[in-house]
Amino acid sequence: MNSTTIFINIFTMSCLIFAFIKDRAKTKRSLILAVKSFFRIIPTVLIIIILIGLLLGFVPSSEISKIVGEQSGVGGVILVALFGAILHIPALISFPLAASLLKSGASIVAVAAFITTLTMIGTVTLPLEIKELGKKIALLRNGISFIIAIIIAFIMGAIL
Amino acid sequence: MRKDMKEKQKKVILRDWGLVSITLIIMITLLSVFPEKQEVVITTSWKFFIEMIWILPAVMVLMGLFAVWVSKETIVKYLGKTSGIRGIFLAIFLGALPTGPLYVAFPIAAGLIKKGARISNILIFLSAWACIKIPQEMVELQFLGAKFMALRLVLTIVFVIIMGVFIEQVIEWSDKKTVKNAEL
Incomplete structure (x- = not known):
């Protein structure tokens, strides 16, 4: 266990105790919701964790870094960003995946681009976004988000 | 049902x-x-x-x-009447609260725009909802480290604000154009 884990758990515990003192019924509802969403996300977590194991075990770092590493260039980054935009996996689970990619030779730029497009852009939810907010706003938001994600990724690569 | x-x-x-x-x-x-x-x-x-x-x-x-704890009504109440720098930061803060998946935010955003809220604030709110969730940042901290998480957070906030203001300008400009065309 590292300090981040301890911090997260203590923080949540304090929130929970505070909530419990304020309103028991509401806290109970929150906990039921938490248990439900926990069991809903567990299968996806297991799948990603197995895939991470296989990825690190079978795909050599040199291959990963060729596609998404330092030498992949702008093309590689855009490719990863596109993947992030299309994929529909919970952001929570994308972080261990991103960490494993980093460990096995992916560049910071590629990983940052992947996470940012994954969270900011929703291809699956785009029809709903268009319906609620109109074509103009929805397409502008998703399109510009893609460009922003690439810019953020390259700035991060330059700094870190 | x-x-x-x-x-x-x-x-x-x-x-x-x-x-x-x-x-x-x-x-x-x-x-x-x-x-x-x-x-x-x-x-x-x-x-x-x-x-x-x-x-x-x-x-x-x-x-x-x-x-x-944070109901839709609370979000609508605070986001509907804010403006300026305070409005921007409130939009980011309310968006960052972990209150549900993105598709929940679309109808809230649509309702607020119809009520006359600023488009830039609503877009900042939506984008924050999509990518700056508090528990999400914690998991990022856990797996990718403090430097990576903090830098990405700061950059995302900055660029999301720029995007919100930019899209608002584009929408207002194109609305003006259609009004002019309609007058002709």
Whole structure:
């Protein structure tokens, strides 16, 4: 266990105790919701964790870094960003995946681009976004988000 | 209607666990063909599993608490009447609260725009909702480190604000154009 884990758990515990003192019924509802969403996300977590194991075990770092590493260039980054935009996996689970990619030779730029497009852009939810907010706003938001994600990724690569 | 929902949920659960089984079978097959890889794959997966299982319950509890405590009405109330720098930061803060998936935010945003809220603030709110969730930042901190998480957070906030203001300008400009065309 590292300090981040301890911090997260203590923080949540304090929130929970505070909530419990304020309103028991509401806290109970929150906990039921938490248990439900926990069991809903567990299968996806297991799948990603197995895939991470296989990825690190079978795909050599040199291959990963060729596609998404330092030498992949702008093309590689855009490719990863596109993947992030299309994929529909919970952001929570994308972080261990991103960490494993980093460990096995992916560049910071590629990983940052992947996470940012994954969270900011929703291809699956785009029809709903268009319906609620109109074509103009929805397409502008998703399109510009893609460009922003690439810019953020390259700035991060330059700094870190 | 409720029964329909339950049926649908059951199907999703079945599908998800089906996918888990398929992945497991693939892993077992691969590992029995290449036994020399067993150790690396299993220790890696196990390490990530332990890391995940230590934070996931806490993250879920936090999301549950916020979902129940911060209602849609609260968000609408605060976001509807704000402006200026304070409005921007309130939009980011309200968006960052873990109160549900993105598709919940679309109708809230649409309702606020119809009520006359600033488009830039609503877009900042939507983007914050999509990518700056508090529990999400915690998991990012856990797996990618403080530097990575903090830098990405700051850059995202800056660029999301720029995007919000920019899209508002574009929308206002194109609305003006259509009004002019209609007058002609």
